[in-house]
Amino acid sequence: xxxxxxxxxxxxxxxxELLGGLRLSVILTLSSxxxxxxxxxxxxxxxxxxxxxxxxxxxxxxxxxxGAPVLVVLQLAYFxxxxxxxxxxxxxxxxxxxxxxxxxxxxxYLRGGIAAVPPGEVEGCLxxxxxxxxxxxxxxxxxxxRIALPSMMGFSVMLFQATSLAYSVAVPELMSxxxxxxxxxxxxxxxxxxxxxxxxxxxIPCTWASVYLEKLLNRHA
Amino acid sequence: MIxxxxxxxxxxxxxxxxxxALGTLLAVPLTLGLRAGAPPVRWVCRVVVDLFxxxxxxxxxxIIYYGVSAGDARPTALGAGVAALGLxxxxxLAEIFRGALKGVAAGQWEAAAALGFSPATTWxxxxxxxxxxxxxPAYTNxxxxxxxxxxxxxxxxxxxxxxxTGQVARTSDMGVFVYVFTAVIYIALSAPxxxxxxxxxIKLREAVAR
Amino acid sequence: MPSDDADLVHTVAAEPAAVRVSGLSKTFGAHQVLKxxxxxxxxxxxxxxxxxxGAGKSTALRCMNLLERPDSxxxxxxxxxxxxxxxxxxxxLAALRRSAGMVFQNFNLFPHMTVLRNxxxxxxxxxxxxxxxxxxIAHQLLARMGLPDKGSQYPNKCSGGQQQRVAIARALALGxxxxxxxxxxSALDPEVGAEVLEVMKELAxxxxxxxxxxxxxxxxxxxxxxxxxxxxxGVIEKGAPQDVLHHPEHERTARFxxxxxER
Numbered sequence: 001x002x003x004x005x006x007x008x009x010x011x012x013x014x015x016x017e018l019l020g021g022l023r024l025s026v027i028l029t030l031s032s033x034x035x036x037x038x039x040x041x042x043x044x045x046x047x048x049x050x051x052x053x054x055x056x057x058x059x060x061x062x063x064x065x066x067g068a069p070v071l072v073v074l075q076l077a078y079f080x081x082x083x084x085x086x087x088x089x090x091x092x093x094x095x096x097x098x099x100x101x102x103x104x105x106x107x108x109y110l111r112g113g114i115a116a117v118p119p120g121e122v123e124g125c126l127x128x129x130x131x132x133x134x135x136x137x138x139x140x141x142x143x144x145x146r147i148a149l150p151s152m153m154g155f156s157v158m159l160f161q162a163t164s165l166a167y168s169v170a171v172p173e174l175m176s177x178x179x180x181x182x183x184x185x186x187x188x189x190x191x192x193x194x195x196x197x198x199x200x201x202x203x204i205p206c207t208w209a210s211v212y213l214e215k216l217l218n219r220h221a
Numbered sequence: 222m223i224x225x226x227x228x229x230x231x232x233x234x235x236x237x238x239x240x241x242a243l244g245t246l247l248a249v250p251l252t253l254g255l256r257a258g259a260p261p262v263r264w265v266c267r268v269v270v271d272l273f274x275x276x277x278x279x280x281x282x283x284i285i286y287y288g289v290s291a292g293d294a295r296p297t298a299l300g301a302g303v304a305a306l307g308l309x310x311x312x313x314l315a316e317i318f319r320g321a322l323k324g325v326a327a328g329q330w331e332a333a334a335a336l337g338f339s340p341a342t343t344w345x346x347x348x349x350x351x352x353x354x355x356x357x358p359a360y361t362n363x364x365x366x367x368x369x370x371x372x373x374x375x376x377x378x379x380x381x382x383x384x385x386t387g388q389v390a391r392t393s394d395m396g397v398f399v400y401v402f403t404a405v406i407y408i409a410l411s412a413p414x415x416x417x418x419x420x421x422x423i424k425l426r427e428a429v430a431r
Numbered sequence: 432m433p434s435d436d437a438d439l440v441h442t443v444a445a446e447p448a449a450v451r452v453s454g455l456s457k458t459f460g461a462h463q464v465l466k467x468x469x470x471x472x473x474x475x476x477x478x479x480x481x482x483x484x485g486a487g488k489s490t491a492l493r494c495m496n497l498l499e500r501p502d503s504x505x506x507x508x509x510x511x512x513x514x515x516x517x518x519x520x521x522x523x524l525a526a527l528r529r530s531a532g533m534v535f536q537n538f539n540l541f542p543h544m545t546v547l548r549n550x551x552x553x554x555x556x557x558x559x560x561x562x563x564x565x566x567x568i569a570h571q572l573l574a575r576m577g578l579p580d581k582g583s584q585y586p587n588k589c590s591g592g593q594q595q596r597v598a599i600a601r602a603l604a605l606g607x608x609x610x611x612x613x614x615x616x617s618a619l620d621p622e623v624g625a626e627v628l629e630v631m632k633e634l635a636x637x638x639x640x641x642x643x644x645x646x647x648x649x650x651x652x653x654x655x656x657x658x659x660x661x662x663x664x665g666v667i668e669k670g671a672p673q674d675v676l677h678h679p680e681h682e683r684t685a686r687f688x689x690x691x692x693e694r
Contacts, residue, residue, distance in 0.1 A: 067408030069372035071383055075390070076400035083396035123498055124539030124598075128553040128605060129528035138552060139541055146543065161277035168376055175279060182287070189288025192280055200275040207275065 006190035007197075014181050014194070021177035022198050024091075025163040028173065031095050033156060036102030041141070043107035044114060058107075065104020070162045073097040078169035094166040098159065105155050106148075113148030114140055146217060153210035157203050164199070174198060222389050226403055229382035236371045236381060239303045241364055244310025251315035256322065266315075273312025279373050281305040286377050302374030306367060313363055321356035322348065358419075365411045372407075382406065449474040449609050449640040450531075455494050455504035457487075464490050465501060466665040472609075472657070477641045479651035479672075482661040483687050488644045491661065492613050495642065496531045497524060509608040529557060532602030536614040538594045540586040540601070546573070547582035550601045558605060565604070572600040576630060592623035596630055603634075610634065612643040628654075648691060652676055660684045 011018075046058030065073075077093035088096065117140050125135040167175035178195035182188035254266030273281075285308075286301035296304065325348055333343040375384035382403060390399040450472035457465040465487050472478045480488045493499040495506055497519065506513045511527040513519055540549050550572065551565035560568070573579055576596040578589075586594050595615060602610060612631065616624035628647060632654050635641055645651060651658050651672060658675040660668040660683075668675055668684045679685045 063408055064404060067369075067411055068404035069369040069383060069407055071372045071375065072386065072400055072404050072407070075383075075387060076397065076404070079387075079390055080396035080400040083394050118539075120535060120537050120539040121541060124535065124541070125553075126498060127496055127528060127531075127533035127535075128602070129525055129557045130553060131525070131556075134556045138556070142543055161275075164277040164279040165373065167279070175277075175283075179283070189284065192284045192288055196276040196280040196284065199277055199280060200272060204271050204275040207271070 003190060003193070006187055007193045010181075010185075010187060010190045011194045011197075014177075014191070017177050017181065018174060018194060018198060021172060021174035021195075022202075024171065025160065025166075025173040025199075026202070028091070028094055028098060028163045028166060028171070029156065029160045032098035032102045032159060033106075035095070035099045036106055039099070039103035040106035040110055043103060044110035047107065047111060061100075062104045062107050065100045066108065070097070070101060071165050071168060073101060074165055074169050090166075090170040094163075094169055094171045098162065098166075101162070102155075102159060106152055109148040109151040109155065110144060112151075113146070114144030116147045117143040149217065150210055150214035153206070153213060157206050157210070160203060160206075161199060222393065222399070223402070225389055226382055226385050226399075226406070229380055229385045230406070232379065232381040233368070233371055236299070236303055236306065236374060236379070237364070237368045240306035240310055240371070241367060243303060243307030244314050244367075247307065247311030248314035248318055251311060252318040252322070255315060255319050270312045270315050273309050274316070278305060278309045278370055279376070281308055282373055282377065298374065298377045298379045301377065302371075302379050306370060306374075310363065310367060314360070317356050317359045317363065318352065320359075321352040324355045325351045361414060361417060365414050368411060368414075369407055449476075449509060450478075450495065450642060451505075451507040452491070452495060453505050455491060455501045455506070457490060457494065457499065457501045464664050465494070466663075468504075468661070468664075468666055470659055470666060470669065472640060472642055474640050475638045476656040477635045477643065477654055478657040478659060479655035480642065480644045480659045480661060481646070481648070481651055481687075482667075483690075485663075486661040487664040488661050489613050492611055492642060492644050495611055496528050496533055498533075529605060530608045531611055532605060532607035532609070533611045533613065534595070534598050534602055534615050536617050538586075538591075538598045538618075540594055540598055542586050545583050545585055546578075546589065546597050549586070549597060550604050553601060554604050568604055569600070572603055573597075576600050577626075590623060591619045592626040595619065595627045599627075599630060599634075609640045609642070612641065612645070614644050614646065616645070616647060646691070648676065648688075660687070662687065 043058050043062055046054055047062060049055045049058065074094060074097045077088060077097040078090060081088060081093070121139050121143070122135055125139055130138075163173055164175040166173050167179060170176070174195050178191045179188075182191040185191075251266050251270055254262050255270065257263050257266070282301060282305040285305050286296055286298065289296060289301075329347055329351070330343065333347050338347070371381065372383040375381060375387065378384065386399055386403040390396045393399055451470075453469040455465050455468040456463070468487070468491050470478070480492065482488050490499055494501045494504070495508065497506070497513070500519075501515055503515050505515070506527070508527050509530045511523065511530055513523060513527060540546075541552075544552065547566065547569055550569035551562065554560045554565035554568065555562060570579070570582065573582060576599065578593055578596055578600075581589060581593065581597070586597065589597065599610075599615075615631070616627050619627065624647070628650050631641070631643070631650070635654050643650070643655070653672075655672055657669060658672045659666055660675060660679075660681075662683050668679060668681050675684065676688065679688060
C-alpha cells in the first residue's frame with residue numbers, strides 16, 4: 001500500500017520531467033516510423049526483385065533488421081559506429097537504429113499485405129489496359145497497405161515500448177528520466193511503476209485501437 | 222574475442238527457455254480466466270494481460286530487480302531477468318492461447334458433450350490438441366522474439382551474450398564488427414526456428430484460406 | 432448462282448474478323464492445356480465457347496488478351512495482331528488490351544473504390560479522359576445497366592448481379608471493339624445471373640462483337656451466332672447453334688450436351 005502512495009506522490013511531483021521523457025519516447029517512435037515506412041515499401045518490393053544483387057541486399061537488410069536484438073542495434077549505432085569514424089549523437093543514433101528495425105519489420109508486413117491482394121484485381125487492371133505502375137499505385141499498394149495495417153499498428157506499439165531501451169545509449173527518454181530521478185530519491189520502485197503506467201496509458205489504448213481497426217477492415221473487404 | 226561472446230550463449234538460451242516455460246505456465250490460468258463465465262474474473266485477467274503486454278519489458282525488469290524486496294532479500298539479476306521475461310511472456314501467450322481456443326470451433330464442445338465426454342476429457346483430448354496446433358506458429362514466433370528480448374537482462378549485469386559483447390566492444394577498436402557479429406549470431410539462431418514456424422504457418426493458412 | 436469471280440469479290444469485301452486466333456498452344460508443366468486452337472469471330476457477332484471443365488476454354492479466352500501467355504500462336508483483335516513467335520511489344524499489347532474488354536467470373540472490381548471510381552479510374556488512366564468526361568460516361572453506362580443510383584456505393588454493398596453489371600460497365604467505358612466474357616454468370620444464382628444475361632443480350636443486339644465462355648446453354652442457343660465446343664485443349668466442333676447443339680457431329684460433343692441437359 002505504501003508503494004501506491006509513493007507512486008501517486010512521485011507522479012505528482014515529477015510528472016513534468018517524466019512527461020518530457022515520454023515526449024521524447026513518442027518522438028523517437030514517430031520519427032522511426034515516418035523514416036522507416038518509405039524504406040520498408042522499397043524493401044517490400046526489393047526482396048522479390050528479379051535482379052539478384054538487389055534482392056540479396058534487400059533480404060540482408062530485412063533479415064538483419066528483424067533478426068538482431070534491438071539493444072544490439074542501438075549499441076552498434078551509438079558505441080560501435082564511432083570506431084568506424086561515424087559519431088552520432090545519442091538521439092540520432094537511436095533514431096537510426098530504430099528506423100532500421102522499423103523498415104525491416106514493416107517491409108515484411110507490407111510484403112505479406114501486397115501478396116494477399118487478390119490476384120483477380122490485378123488481372124482486372126491488366127485486362128483494362130492499365131500500366132503496371134498504375135496497377136501498383138491504385139490497386140496493389142493501397143490494398144496491400146490496408147491489409148498490413150493492423151500488423152503495422154501492432155508493431156508501432158512494440159516500437160514505442162522498445163524506445164525504453166534507448167536509455168542504454170544515453171537518450172533522455174522516459175526510462176532514463178525515471179532511473180535518474182530514482183537514483184536521487186531512492187524510490188526506484190515507485191518511479192519505475194510511474195514510468196510503466198505512463199507507457200501503458202499510451203500503449204494499451206493504441207493496442208485496442210489496432211484490434212478495433214482490424215475488425216473494421218475485415219468488414220469492408 | 223569470439224569465444225568470450227559465445228561463452229554467453231548457454232546463458233542466453235537458458236534464460237530464453239526458462240522464461241518461455243514460466244510464461245507458458247502462467248499463461249494457462251490467465252487464458253482460462255479470460256474465457257471465464259464470471260465477468261469480474263474476465264475483467265481482472267484482461268487488465269493483468271494488458272498490463273503485462275502494455276508495459277515495456279525493460280520497465281518490468283527494473284521494477285522487479287530494483288524495486289522488489291522481501292525484507293533484505295533482493296532478487297538476483299538472473300532471477301529478476303527470468304521473472305520479468307516470463308511475466309511479459311505470460312501476457313502474450315495468454316492472448317495467443319485464447320485466440321487459438323477461439324479458433325477451435327464451438328461445435329467441438331457440443332460434439333464432445335453430445336458424445337458424453339467429461340469436461341476434463343474434452344479439454345485433454347479434443348480442445349487442447351487442436352488449439353495447440355493452431356497456436357504453434359504464434360508460439361514459436363514468440364519464442365524467437367523472446368530469444369532476442371533476452372538481451373535486455375544485460376542491462377542489469379547478467380553475463381549473457383550482449384553483456385559480453387558490450388565488454389568486448391568497449392576494449393576493442395573494431396566496435397562495429399563486434400556488434401555485427403553478435404547480431405549475426407542471433408540471426409543464425411533464429412533462422413532454423415523461423416523456417417519451421419513459417420512452414421507450419423503456411424500449412425495452417427492454406428487450411429483456413431479466404 | 433453467282434459466278435466464281437463474284438464470289439471472290441464478295442469474300443474479299445466482307446467484314447474482317449474482329450477476333451481471330453490461330454494455332455494457340457500452351458503447356459503447363461507436363462500438361463498440354465491448349466492444342467493449336469484456332470477460331471474466327473466475325474465483327475458484330477457473338478461466339479459462345481462451351482465444353483466440359485478442364486477443356487481449356489477459359490485459358491483460350493485469357494490468351495486472347497494475353498492474361499495467359501500462350502507458347503505459340505497468333506492473336507488478332509481488330510487491327511492489332513500479336514504473333515507470339517515474333518515477340519510481344521508492350522505498346523502493341525497495351526493497344527490490344529484497350530480494344531478488348533474483359534468480364535471475369537469473380538467480377539474483379541476494386542473493393543476499396545466506389546462503383547463510380549471503378550469505372551472512371553481506368554478511363555482517366557488508360558484513355559486520358561478528364562474526370563468530368565469520365566464521370567459523365569460512367570453515369571450513362573450505369574443507367575444503361577439499370578444501376579443509375581449505385582455510383583457512390585462500394586462494391587461490397589451491391590449484389591453479385593449488380594457487381595457484374597458494374598464490371599461490364601467498367602469494361603465498356605473504354606470503348607472496346609470486342610468484349611470477352613469468362614463465365615460471367617457462373618458465380619451467380621440463376622435468378623441473378625439472368626439479369627446479367629439480359630444485359631449481354633442487349634449488348635449483342637447493339638452489334639458488339641462478343642466471345643463468351645459459358646455454361647448457359649440457353650444463352651448459347653438463343654443469342655450466339657457461333658458455338659465453339661472445346662474438350663481436352665482442342666476445338667472439337669464449331670458452327671451455328673442449331674447445328675452444334677441439336678445435331679452435333681462428334682460423339683464427344685453429344686456426350687457433353689447430354690450430360691449438361693440431364694442436370
